Amino acid sequence: EASEFIAKLKNKENETFPMFTSCCPGWVRFLKSQYPDMVDQLSTAKSPQQMFGAISKSYYAKLLQVEPENICSISIMPCLAKKQECTLPTMDSAGAGPDVDIVLTTREIERMILAEHIHPEELAEEEFDMPLGVGSGAGVIFGATGGVMEAALRTAYHLVAGENPDPDAFRNVRGMDGWKEATFDIAGVPLRVAVASGLGNTRQLVEALRKGEVAYDFVEI
Missing domain, CATH: 3.40.50.1780 (Rossmann fold)
Incomplete structure (x- = not known):
């Protein structure tokens, strides 16, 4: 997902954002049935399973x-x-x-x-x-809430900067809050990200995106 996200950022004028994670099949099915016009924004990565x-x-x-x-x-x-x-x-x-x-x-x-x-x-x-x-450190944290986002951001940082970020560089995406958002800087590029847990919070986030109330580059569900 990190490599795919970087590729999208490099071609930002021709891409639709945010990119959504695709590791949860319940979320993928929800998006396909409730918001089919946004399916192309899903990452192409399969679930870990x-x-x-x-x-x-x-x-x-x-x-x-x-x-x-x-x-x-x-x-x-x-x-x-x-x-x-x-x-x-x-x-x-x-x-x-x-x-x-x-x-x-x-x-x-x-x-x-x-x-x-x-x-x-x-x-x-x-x-x-x-x-x-x-396994990598990113792989270890992948399964926690916010872990997919942090793992992808850590990997993206390494791919762009050629070095590992500070261990707590992306700590703001951790935790059990239903809807978290943060902005990070990777090699001078500001990235707006969000993490939603549960389909109730997810629906609120997606509706806010569609109404133009919020804007993100990368969203983990």
Whole structure:
């Protein structure tokens, strides 16, 4: 998303802003059904779930030297919208059927653990698998509210300036407020950004955009 955002900024006179994040399938479906004229403003990036599913059946399959059809990709997610997303016919970019085969909610996995009488606190500690190597700091914060925005801005800063920003350079997009906005400077270019949490706040933000009451370059939902 950072690379895509930079490309749009370089061609600002021919682009429509803001660019919206596309990592939440519930939000993407909401925009398509409620504001179809704004769909082209979505980032072209898939959700993290679908990115990982595609990688697991392409790059990782080659790494393991197994056929992609023999890999079962399972996501554990807090959101029911991920179940619908993985069934979309477009989510088969690895060419081995659905990129993500099964989606379990966090409640479902909890019930499965309880049903099997597994006590996590009694299990021996072990390291996480790292099939793709060490992740970046931007990757670590990605899943938090405001994390997508901060990760994209940190990456954009690095791509433009050639160095990492101060750890707290974009701290104003963090937190649990329903609608946050901030302005940052990257290489002399002022960027107006906003983060909305929940579709109620999202609708208010989108309506304000359409009425011309606010203006942003980049919005995370």
